[in-house]
Amino acid sequence: MRYSEMFLPTEREVPSDAEVxxxxxxxxxxxxxxxxxxxxxxxxxxxxxxxxxxxxxxxxxxxxxxxxxxxxxxxxxxxxxxxxxxxxxxxxxxxxxxxxxxxxxxxxxxxxxxxxxxxxxxxxxxxxxxxxxxxxxxxxxxxxxxxxxxxxxxxxxxxxxxxxxxxxxxxxxxxxxxxxxxxxxxxxxxxxxxxxxxxxxxxxxxxxxxxxxxxxxxxxxxxxxxxxxxxxxxxxxVHPPEKENLDAVEELPLTEVHTPDIRTIEEVCAFLGVSPREIVKTMIFSADGKPVAVLVRGDEEVNEIKVRNYLGCDELELAMDDMIEAITGAPRGFAGAVGLRGRIIADNTLINMRNVVMGANKEDYHLRNANPGRDFQIEAFADLKIARETDDCPRCGKALxxxxxxxxxxxxxxxxxxxxxxxxxxxxxxxxxxxxxxxxxxxxxxxxxxxxxxQNNDENGIVWPMPIAPFHVIITPVNMNDSALAEAAERLYGSFAAGGFEVLLDDRDERAGVKFKDADLIGIPIRVTIGPKKLAEGKVEIRLRDTGEVTAVPLEEVENYIRKLISGKMNLENSGSAGSE
Amino acid sequence: MRYSEMFLPTEREVPSDAEVxxxxxxxxxxxxxxxxxxxxxxxxxxxxxxxxxxxxxxxxxxxxxxxxxxxxxxxxxxxxxxxxxxxxxxxxxxxxxxxxxxxxxxxxxxxxxxxxxxxxxxxxxxxxxxxxxxxxxxxxxxxxxxxxxxxxxxxxxxxxxxxxxxxxxxxxxxxxxxxxxxxxxxxxxxxxxxxxxxxxxxxxxxxxxxxxxxxxxxxxxxxxxxxxxxxxxxxxxVHPPEKENLDAVEELPLTEVHTPDIRTIEEVCAFLGVSPREIVKTMIFSADGKPVAVLVRGDEEVNEIKVRNYLGCDELELAMDDMIEAITGAPRGFAGAVGLRGRIIADNTLINMRNVVMGANKEDYHLRNANPGRDFQIEAFADLKIARETDDCPRCGKALxxxxxxxxxxxxxxxxxxxxxxxxxxxxxxxxxxxxxxxxxxxxxxxxxxxxxxQNNDENGIVWPMPIAPFHVIITPVNMNDSALAEAAERLYGSFAAGGFEVLLDDRDERAGVKFKDADLIGIPIRVTIGPKKLAEGKVEIRLRDTGEVTAVPLEEVENYIRKLISGKMNLENSGSAGSE
The missing domain is CATH 3.30.930.10 (Bira Bifunctional Protein; Domain 2)
Structure with a gap:
């Protein structure tokens, strides 16, 4: 294909409405x-x-x-x-x-x-x-x-x-x-x-x-x-933690604490002088229209997909204010398990919880030393949280x-x-x-x-992998008004096309810089640059888009050189391998 | 492809809802x-x-x-x-x-x-x-x-x-x-x-x-x-006829004839004892909502496309009854040019008309001896009729x-x-x-x-031209339970596929008759039949779908034989020619 004939409108400016x-x-x-x-x-x-x-x-x-x-x-x-x-x-x-x-x-x-x-x-x-x-x-x-x-x-x-x-x-x-x-x-x-x-x-x-x-x-x-x-x-x-023997940990008395204007986990930690691991978050969901409370540790996040699958429900969403008030008796932001009217399930991370902080189901109040069994009942523990860096592989226990x-x-x-x-x-x-x-x-x-x-780009544009590149090769004569360059370019174009390469000939009457920029932008894996100096030595320059590597190659060897480059990058060999990274 | 694995549900019955x-x-x-x-x-x-x-x-x-x-x-x-x-x-x-x-x-x-x-x-x-x-x-x-x-x-x-x-x-x-x-x-x-x-x-x-x-x-x-x-x-x-000199043809007196229950051209001809060529049909059209009368000879049909193009209108349709009555003063079926209120154009065939029969714009009446100029005015003559066998080539005048x-x-x-x-x-x-x-x-x-x-079918099914046939070859072992036949079929299948032919192997456990019928129905150009008698002689039968010609070919020559058959039928050679029939 000749660049001059191709419908290929490139742009220098980054389009304002494109984020990625x-x-x-x-x-x-x-x-x-x-x-x-x-x-x-x-x-x-x-x-x-x-x-x-x-x-x-x-x-x-x-x-x-x-x-x-x-x-x-x-x-x-x-x-x-x-x-x-x-x-x-x-x-x-x-x-x-x-x-x-x-x-x-x-x-x-x-x-x-x-x-x-x-x-x-x-x-x-x-x-x-x-x-x-x-x-x-x-x-x-x-x-x-x-x-x-x-x-x-x-x-x-x-x-x-x-x-x-x-x-x-x-x-x-x-x-x-x-x-x-x-x-x-x-x-x-x-x-x-x-x-x-x-x-x-x-x-x-x-x-x-x-x-x-x-x-x-x-x-x-x-x-x-x-x-x-x-x-x-x-x-x-996420693998559940080992079940600990909590017999030695005393259940302290449940205490209501006035916590005005304290809502986030960070605020609660600072106010009460506890770590997020000592706090239990109570998330109220509407599962097919019915309320369910999900408890997770203060430093974890609920995985809604896991909750949905555990409950076997079609629709799951965070409960609206009216549902929250109906089951907690308090506005949004103060939910806790103690006294809550409805199902309560908890993430596995909480199986060893004791003397935790949670909402008091009362505006501007939290509880200290809440304990399951004594203060509230949990229907079941399950894997309900989003995995994160501190979790281990669920299969082999090594780092994720x-x-x-x-x-x-x-x-x-x-x-x-x-x-x-x-x-x-x-x-x-x-x-x-x-x-x-x-x-x-x-x-x-x-x-x-x-x-x-x-996955394949740099500051100059796209860097196509050979197998799906729109063209394998672009031939760039640096000056189309130099008839020696133009003729050499045409000859290579003809022989490449006959040889089965997919080749774009940049035959535009443009400055070399413009051509190089476009070639980089559209990401053609191999650029053959034809300039007066090298051509006088009977050579052209072959530049690889991915590494930027430049090699001067004698004209008579160019076709074979490129053929090897292309077949080396076609991923046909490793197409039978495991295929991941 | 193996027939046994292919999603290829053929049917013997002609589907009742398929017309063509x-x-x-x-x-x-x-x-x-x-x-x-x-x-x-x-x-x-x-x-x-x-x-x-x-x-x-x-x-x-x-x-x-x-x-x-x-x-x-x-x-x-x-x-x-x-x-x-x-x-x-x-x-x-x-x-x-x-x-x-x-x-x-x-x-x-x-x-x-x-x-x-x-x-x-x-x-x-x-x-x-x-x-x-x-x-x-x-x-x-x-x-x-x-x-x-x-x-x-x-x-x-x-x-x-x-x-x-x-x-x-x-x-x-x-x-x-x-x-x-x-x-x-x-x-x-x-x-x-x-x-x-x-x-x-x-x-x-x-x-x-x-x-x-x-x-x-x-x-x-x-x-x-x-x-x-x-x-x-x-x-x-349609080329206009030669303009004749009508000076010698006397304009006879315009006569109104009572023609009760006479509507079609055939009925008018029979009743008045004239030929269709002596009758002028007056067709009333609505062209972008305005009435236009088009005159054609009784044995010709109006070409609406030509009328539309002549008038340069967007929409052309036969006029509704109210429009007809408005411009003719009579119900549908009695329109004529004499006394008609509106534009009148006429097909070229009528340029030599004299003393013609047409509707009288009056229920149950026709006119004899109507003549343009004397009795009505024609805005223009143009090519407005559908071409037919009696017309000559508009370019060279020979038969169409x-x-x-x-x-x-x-x-x-x-x-x-x-x-x-x-x-x-x-x-x-x-x-x-x-x-x-x-x-x-x-x-x-x-x-x-x-x-x-x-264009390409017979009573047994489709007859694909080679270039767009779904497969070039179908291999039909007449009995898959005969291991010699099955093995020969598999060998040919492997070598054909390796040789780049598109081949369907009918490996179904079906009677030979069923296989032949399906092969004909789906229209594969070349059928290779493997039967016990010929195989004992080291041969298979090659049958051409289009001619029905059958040739026994030695096994070792089959691949070359078929390669020649395929390339001879690929129409690549004549793809450069004029390309029509």
Whole structure:
């Protein structure tokens, strides 16, 4: 491709409305343009990268035995009513009526459609397993779309759905996808980690997220450097402490203390001269509309996902003032377990609590020396807090590491959630009707590209990994008016293109500095600079975008030199390896 | 791919709700399934064909210098209001509101979006020309979707848009697309014709449709066997007859005839003893709400497209009863030119009319011997009728041929329709602001596949042309329980796959007859049959789907034999040729 002909509008200025670096660089490098809130156009440079990611996904899905289909974006309401999601999905599901006043939605995902297709066509165990995937546009009407294509409303996704006759089969299907995902992200040249993820309240199911490691990532993740444990922060388990023998610790008398204008943990500590570890926070939640008090130590935070899963409820939110007042008899900010009317559960960290400070359920008062058993009853202890640096690995007990990442893929064992609701059944070996076991597996294509940029950039722009770079090579003659340079550039361009390299020739009549800046911004891995001095020696300069390393290479060796560079960076070799960092 | 593992549900029965053969066969061959009215799922076999068509399109668009982008499906109302189409598009434009109550539509086409993108990024003549294309899902809320993916609501389309600095440039862009389309449909293995098409009332613009020839086609087309003239029936021009000297033909007295219960041309002919050529039909139209009478000879039909273009109106429809009565003074069915209040235009065929029969503008009466000039005034003669077998080629005067076809592609010189409305301007060489000249170019991908089936089928199923066949070869061991046959099949399967053929191994435990029927139904060009008798001689049978020709080929020669068969049928050679029939 000739730069002069390409639709590649680069920008020097950092766009004011782009917060994260990938969004800024995708705009500046002319990869995307915004059409509407959370809705983007891909320009040629951006779409080249998307297509490369799609191709890698396609190859690995096919290798894993999945078959490509293409399902509609416009989906009838009836199917969503059957699965129950028409009611539950909320406003992210964009709904509309067609000219005949029939209700439809824009597909945010395709469980309903694929289950409908499969239940009509697969009837016996002999036709199972099946894994069907597509690469397709989805729409989720996010309330606050942001970060460019990282969290957009319209977005590209590979989604796959597996159907198995039994649990063992479903686990094999799951692990095939897990391995395929490792190969996909390795082949894309990404540093990533699969982590255990929350799978909600579906019994017996499990789930992993594939995280691209990036400090700018929205998601926290936790991993053990000693064993293979890794999970996202929401899911990360915390081992309960040893149960101590508290017989020797005297239960001191419960005391009410007047604590005017004292609300935060820090204020309570300072006022009462205690450490946060001696305080118990009482958080009141509304679980499917009913109040539940959750106790955690003053230095810990409640993990709402864990609470929701423990309670098995659909909706969990912090209680409103009226609910708090109803069960504590006091305004927000003074809740405590003593005298509280309702269920109380506590985080494992509190199993050895004695003589603790907590709210008094009375405005401007706290209690000292509250003790479970004597002063209040705890229904159960469970793992209800967010993991943090002071916690140990739940598997091996060694230190945990914390990092940030961007979720680019998700594998999920669905079980029979959809197949049961929609009656996707088959006849087993004995002629008995059984419900299919499903899995679903997603990769955000635009998100993968954005995450790649978050992980691979410097102050000058994007630094593409070779496998998904929009071009392998950019040829930069420093002056197009110098006919010797221009001719050498054209010759190399012709031979590179004939040799199968993806090459961009910067044939613009621009200053060398402008060309270098654009080449860095759009992040092409290899730049071939053609300048008068080196050319007089029969050489060109080859500069690597990632290391900045420059090598002068004789003209006759350039093609071979670059061929080796490219194949060395294509990650095809290590695509079979474990695939994480 | 192994047939036993593939999601390929074939059906013996002709589906009752499928009218056309391509729809029937796509359902029966397990290529598509209906999700909702005009909304289809592509199954693996169907999507393989779609992807092949897309790949050919992509290669030829890139070769022609077009650049691939990917534009949103969800489009903001504002852009459509700017172009004026929000008002004019009607109910086919599916409109909805997002959660913030902003108005959007599902893109039925992308002129607005691409023009918006380009006007923000292209500022000078140096950045022109540009041609941007995408392959993407569209939605048109057709009132009566039918014929499967041939006329569906959600459908795949390649759409390209060119932007030029001047008319000459726009014509070059147009002709590049014209040539690219010829190559695309040739490479797909289709028999097709580009025909002149109506381009509406946009001055100075032109348009061609690419028609796949098929007797079942919805569109009529006209072509000259002597010269290169070809047009769709709507557009097909008719040469005016020679102006005769009518001095010798006496104008007979105008006579009113009572014609009770006589309405059709046939009835008038029989009653009055005249031929249809002696009768003039007076058709009353409402053109943008105003009445216009169009006269055509009794044996001809009015071409409404020609009338609309002649009048330069936006909306043309047959007048309602009240309008007819207002200008004729009589109920529907008795209109005539004599005494009619309003504009009268006439088809060229009537330039030599004298002493004709027409309605009397009076219930149950006709006139004999009506004559223009004496009895009524004609504003103008023009080409306003539908071409038919008795007409000659408008270019060379030789006989015209008529055929039916399916429109699979359309190239259209838009001119400044959108760029003017949306102010897509640039600075020319002299620093003067100019409006870009646009073209748009579409190919329906699903429609191309369906049209291909309409053109290539027999009583047993689909007969794929090699270039877009879902598989090149199917290997059919007649009995999977015969281990010698099964092993030979597996060996061939392995060597074919390694050799780069796309091969389907029918490893199902089914009777040979069932396998043969399915192979024919899904239309794989080459079937390799492995049976005990021939295998004992070290041979297999190769059967061609199109001709039914069977050849016994020694095992060691099979791979080479098939390689030659495939490459001979790939249409790569003739992809450079003129490309029509």
């Amino acid at each position: 670096i990938s969004h800024q660089l995708m705009l500046r490098a002319g990869m995307i343009r915004k059409l509407s809130a959370g809705v983007y156009c891909y320009l040629p440079l951006g779409y080249r990268v998307i297509r490369k990611v799609e191709q890698i996904i396609r190859e690995e899905m096919n290798r894993a035995g999945a078959q490509e289909v293409f399902l509609p974006m416009v989906q009838p309401a009836e199917l969503w009513q059957e699965s129950g999601r028409w009611e539950h999905y909320g406003k992210e599901l964009l709904r509309f009526r067609d000219r005949h006043d029939r209700e439809y939605c824009l597909g945010p995902t395709h469980e309903e459609v694929i289950t409908d297709l499969v239940r009509h066509e697969l009837k016996t165990y002999r036709q199972l397993p099946k894994n069907l995937y597509q690469i397709q546009t989805k729409f989720r009407d996010e309330i606050r779309p942001r970060f460019g294509v990282m969290r957009s409303r319209e977005f590209g996704m590979k989604d796959a759905y597996s159907f198995d006759a039994d649990e063992e089969g479903a686990e094999i299907s799951y692990s095939k996808m897990f391995e395929a995902y490792k190969r996909i992200f390795s082949r894309c040249g990404l540093k990533f980690r699969p982590v255990e993820a929350d799978s909600g309240t579906i019994g017996g199911s499990f789930s992993h997220e594939f995280m691209v490691m990036a400090d700018s990532g929205e998601d926290g993740l936790v991993f053990c450097s000693s064993c293979s444990y890794a999970a996202n922060l929401e899911k990360a388990e 590491s914390f990092a940030r990442g961007i979720e680019v893929g998700h594998v999920f064992k669905l079980g029979t959630k959809y197949s049961k609701a929609m009656e996707a059944v088959f006849l087993d070996r004995n002629g008995k009707e059984q419900t299919m076991i499903m899995g679903c597996y997603g990769i955000g294509t635009g998100r993968t590209v954005a995450a790649c940029i978050e | 053969i391509s729809h029937q066969l796509m359902l029966r061959a397990g290529m598509i399934r209906k999700l909702s009215a005009g909304v289809y799922c592509y199954l693996p076999l169907g999507y393989r064909v779609i992807r092949k068509v897309e790949q050919i399109i992509r290669e030829e668009m890139n070769r022609a210098g077009a650049q691939e982008v990917f534009l949103p499906m969800v489009q903001p109302a504002e852009l459509w209001q700017e172009s004026g189409r929000w008002e004019h598009y009607g109910k086919e434009l599916l409109r909805f509101r997002d959660r913030h109550d902003r108005e959007y539509c599902l893109g039925p086409t992308h002129e607005e979006v691409i023009t918006d993108l380009v006007r923000h990024e292209l500022k000078t003549y140096r950045q022109l020309p540009k041609n941007l294309y995408q392959i993407q899902t569209k939605f048109r809320d057709e009132i009566r979707p039918r014929f499967g993916v041939m006329r569906s609501r959600e459908f795949g389309m390649k759409d390209a848009y060119s932007f030029d600095a001047d008319e000459e440039g726009a014509e070059i862009s147009y002709s590049k697309m014209f040539e690219a389309y010829k190559r695309i449909f040739s490479r797909c293995g289709l028999k097709f014709r580009p025909v002149e098409a109506d381009s509406g009332t946009i001055g100075g613009s032109f348009s061609h449709e690419f028609m796949v020839m098929a007797d079942s086609g919805e569109d009529g087309l006209v072509f000259c066997s002597s010269c290169s003239y070809a047009a769709n029936l709507e557009k097909a021009e 041929s008529f055929a039916r076809g399916i429109e699979v592609g359309h190239v259209f010189k838009l001119g400044t329709k959108y760029s003017k409305a949306m102010e897509a301007v640039f600075l020319d060489r002299n620093g003067k602001e100019q409006t870009m000249i646009m073209g748009c170019y579409g190919i329906g991908t699903g429609r191309t596949v369906a049209a291909c089936i309409e």
